[in-house]
Amino acid sequence: MKKLIAGVVLGVGLTAMAHGAGDPKAGEENAAVCAGCHGQGGAKPVMGVYPKLSGLGEKYLYNQLVAIKDGDRAIPEMTGLLDDMSDQDLQDLAAYYNDQDMVVSQADPDLVDQGSALYRGGNMASGVPACAGCHSPQGTGNEPAGYPALGGQNAEYLVEQLKAYRDGDRAAGSNAAIMMDVASKLTDAEIEAVSSYISGLN
Incomplete structure (x- = not known):
């Protein structure tokens, strides 16, 4: 039983490490292309139909970037933008945007x-x-x-x-x-x- 618990803890720890491996500084270097739609730091998109990327969560952001790059999540405006980015580039980008502060909107x-x-x-x-x-x-x-x-x-x-x-x-x-x-x-x-x-x- 102890081995099982240790295995689960280790597995969870490795999963957390795998999804927390991004470098925000490196991600900032690749973020310039994103600012045209999502705004500086991903906090103020140019249109309401574009998402704010700031502070969404590194794991979520990484998973979405992978899905978009792989074509599993089709977003016409992003076609080709991630093609030249490595998996580490996507991790870094996710880490960068997760580190940014969300700008709260006004509810009706x-x-x-x-x-x-x-x-x-x-x-x-x-x-x-x-x-x-x-x-x-x-x-x-x-x-x-x-x-x-x-x-x-x-x-x-x-x-x-x-x-x-x-x-x-x-x-x-x-x-x-x-x-x-x-x-x-x-x-x-x-x-x-x-x-x-x-x-x-x-």
Whole structure:
């Protein structure tokens, strides 16, 4: 039993090391090409449909970069941008953006109550779980699990992604099945409300 526990601890430790191996300084050197859409430090994208990359979580960012480079997550605007980057380059880029501070947006006051109720308590009637269960009450995410920090993210981007999960258009990655199931139970109005709430969460 002790060997089993030791093996699990070692495995978790090695996984954590593998996903925490990026060098932010090196990542900054490759980030210039990203700033054109995502803004300096990934904190202020030029359009609401582009995500903020700052502080999302290194493991999550790395996994998404790999999925985009491999073609598993299709983003037309990023076609070819990662082709010449090595796996270490992607780790470094993820580490750099994770080190940046998230700039929190402003939630729509008319949607705060509904959005807060969904984020913190879900919708028992339709089987929607609370977002806070995976992404934390403050929206800081869960780095070991690869669940991104959501607090402060652009509402427009969140709406687009939740609908993509719901429609099955975003299905890449080990956690996609979770989000596809959650989003399948959300109405358009709920997506708008919870996305707005998350954009002002900190």
